[in-house]
Every structure is written in C-alpha cells, then in structure tokens.
Amino acid sequence: MEDITVYYDGKCPLCRREINIYKSLSGSTDVSYIDIEAVNFDCNDLGLKKKQLKSRFHIKKNGLFLTGGYAFAELWKHYPSLRFLNIIFSSRLMGFLLDKTYNLFLILRPLLQWLVVRLERR
Numbered sequence: 001m002e003d004i005t006v007y008y009d010g011k012c013p014l015c016r017r018e019i020n021i022y023k024s025l026s027g028s029t030d031v032s033y034i035d036i037e038a039v040n041f042d043c044n045d046l047g048l049k050k051k052q053l054k055s056r057f058h059i060k061k062n063g064l065f066l067t068g069g070y071a072f073a074e075l076w077k078h079y080p081s082l083r084f085l086n087i088i089f090s091s092r093l094m095g096f097l098l099d100k101t102y103n104l105f106l107i108l109r110p111l112l113q114w115l116v117v118r119l120e121r122r
Helices: 013-024 050-055 068-076 080-089 092-121
Strands: 004-008 031-035 058-061 064-067
Touching (some): 013 092, 068 080, 080 092
16 A cells, blocks of 8 residues: 555644544554644645645545545555445445545535634633
8 A cells, every 4th residue: 555645634623523533543654744843844745835735634645645535545555444434435436435535524624623722722
C-alpha cells in the first residue's frame, strides 16, 4: 500500500476531533498527517493554496490529490477497522454519492463547528 498524506485544518474543532480518531486507530503506519495551520506549514510546493486546502478534505497519494468523499474512501483503506467503509464506497457510484454527501456536509460545517465550540466551552 502506498503512503498517503492527510492535510487538515488544526484550528477546526471538527477536523481536530476526526483526525485524533484516525490517529488513535491501530494498524496504519503509511498515513502521515499535516496540520495546515501549523506555523511551519508551507503550501508553496503543493500547487494548492491554503484556502483550497481548508475548503475540503485533502489527501495526497502518489503525488496526486484526492478530495472530499474520494479522499475519505482512500484513507479508510489504510485502517483495518475501517476497510469495510472503503469496500462500500470504492465503486464509482458509491464514491460519487459519498462525495456529494460530503458536499452537503460542507454547507452545514460552519454550524457544526459553532456547536462543537459551544459544547467544548461547557
């Protein structure tokens, strides 16, 4: 299996929580995580702007970027406990549906981020 790099927004409470879940799972040594909000992060060599990286979930595999639902399906392949999700969403149709569902989630993301911040303050 090829190494993949996950780019995530460390300032986003939803993103942090989700990435921490992935990091806590056993079985994958071929996934690296890069916080695009870290002070030493430089996106100049990626060919993408930070705004693009923040707008959707991105992974890099074999020098190519996958985004949204397609990126999630690829990431799930790298964790034994989540491979069943990759199997479900690896077909063209299911990958398309996952990506469209992710696009709907992006509309709700600001509200969900606000809720998570409110809950964390309690």
